Amino acid sequence: MSRTIAMLALPGVQLLDISGPLDVFAQANIEVGRAAYRLEIIACEAGPIRSSSGARLLPDRVAGEAGPSIDTLLVAGAPHAASLRLSPPLLGWIHATSQQVRRFGSVCTGAFALAASGLLQGRRVTTHWACVSELQRQYPQVIIEEDALYVRDGKLRTAAGVTAGLDLALALVEEDLGREVAKRVAAQLVMFFKRPGGQLQFSRQGEARPAGRSVLQEVQRWVAANPHLALSIETLADHAGLSPRHFARLFHAEVGMTPAAWVEQSRIAAARALLEAGVDAPKQVAAKCGFANADTLRRAFVKHVGITPAQYRRGYGGVVDSDDGVRLR
Numbered sequence: 165m166s167r168t169i170a171m172l173a174l175p176g177v178q179l180l181d182i183s184g185p186l187d188v189f190a191q192a193n194i195e196v197g198r199a200a201y202r203l204e205i206i207a208c209e210a211g212p213i214r215s216s217s218g219a220r221l222l223p224d225r226v227a228g229e230a231g232p233s234i235d236t237l238l239v240a241g242a243p244h245a246a247s248l249r250l251s252p253p254l255l256g257w258i259h260a261t262s263q264q265v266r267r268f269g270s271v272c273t274g275a276f277a278l279a280a281s282g283l284l285q286g287r288r289v290t291t292h293w294a295c296v297s298e299l300q301r302q303y304p305q306v307i308i309e310e311d312a313l314y315v316r317d318g319k320l321r322t323a324a325g326v327t328a329g330l331d332l333a334l335a336l337v338e339e340d341l342g343r344e345v346a347k348r349v350a351a352q353l354v355m356f357f358k359r360p361g362g363q364l365q366f367s368r369q370g371e372a373r374p375a376g377r378s379v380l381q382e383v384q385r386w387v388a389a390n391p392h393l394a395l396s397i398e399t400l401a402d403h404a405g406l407s408p409r410h411f412a413r414l415f416h417a418e419v420g421m422t423p424a425a426w427v428e429q430s431r432i433a434a435a436r437a438l439l440e441a442g443v444d445a446p447k448q449v450a451a452k453c454g455f456a457n458a459d460t461l462r463r464a465f466v467k468h469v470g471i472t473p474a475q476y477r478r479g480y481g482g483v484v485d486s487d488d489g490v491r492l493r
Contacts, residue, residue, distance in 0.1 A: 168236075235265060236265060236267050245272075273291060
């Protein structure tokens with residue numbers, strides 16, 4: 165018996181939020197040699213769906229129209245989903261349908277539509293890293309796991325940004341058809357069966373940026389240009405021409421974190437840039453960024469980015485050093 169996977173496309177939907185998961189389910193059909201899934205695109209209103217890239221989709225039906233019974237409803241996101249004002253009938257349809265299906269969820273910023281439908285209060289979810297704070301601001305009762313690629317909470321499934329929709333779809337295939345089928349799908353689509361790390365490795369939020377009054381910003385720019393130096397509170401305060409106690413108090417009040425925390429963030433940003441360039445070994449990166457050794461860099465990097473320096477560099481396609489210092493190609 166086929167399971168109907170219905171994807172609701174928000175106005176201005178990001179095409180990959182739709183096509184990525186659908187291709188995973190379509191490949192699963194090929195792997196099992198039967199129509200395990202019936203795939204549908206549902207529009208919010210009549211007519212072609214114009215995506216964020218300008219490409220247009222012809223939906224199978226409009227929300228509210230009669231159609232095959234839905235097994236799984238996924239809401240695909242759009243770049244401006246946080247500011248969309250969806251109609252009460254559409255929100256009502258999303259809410260009612262979610263109560264009837266076996267499971268429901270969202271890809272990327274589709275979480276905003278679920279939240280607006282009243283479905284996420286007290287629920288664990290994820291969304292694109294750049295939209296976490298806005299989702300939390302608009303819907304403070306939602307529990308957001310900001311590093312997760314996808315989250316399962318009862319019958320609710322949510323995925324982080326864009327390509328994480330493929331990770332979610334693959335997890336659903338594993339639920340339905342088993343691990344071996346899901347592994348074959350991943351192999352055919354040349355994707356990770358289980359992607360290493362979470363979405364913090366892609367996030368640029370939380371990076372150290374100059375803030376506060378001019379004297380503090382000048383110190384921060386100096387730190388960013390010299391991450392290899394011994395940057396004690398006394399050194400920073402002396403550079404600002406202030407006493408250590410006054411500098412620390414002023415910095416925390418205006419920047420929102422301690423000087424030590426800002427220095428560590430700045431050093432991690434410098435390390436990311438060097439690893440992306442793919443030239444220096446982790447030991448060299450550590451020295452250039454002010455970390456005592458490669459192990460210290462590794463611990464700090466995992467804390468901030470969610471994966472090791474070697475895993476991070478591997479994602480940028482350069483010459484990779486494994487965590488034990490062996491150079492790999």
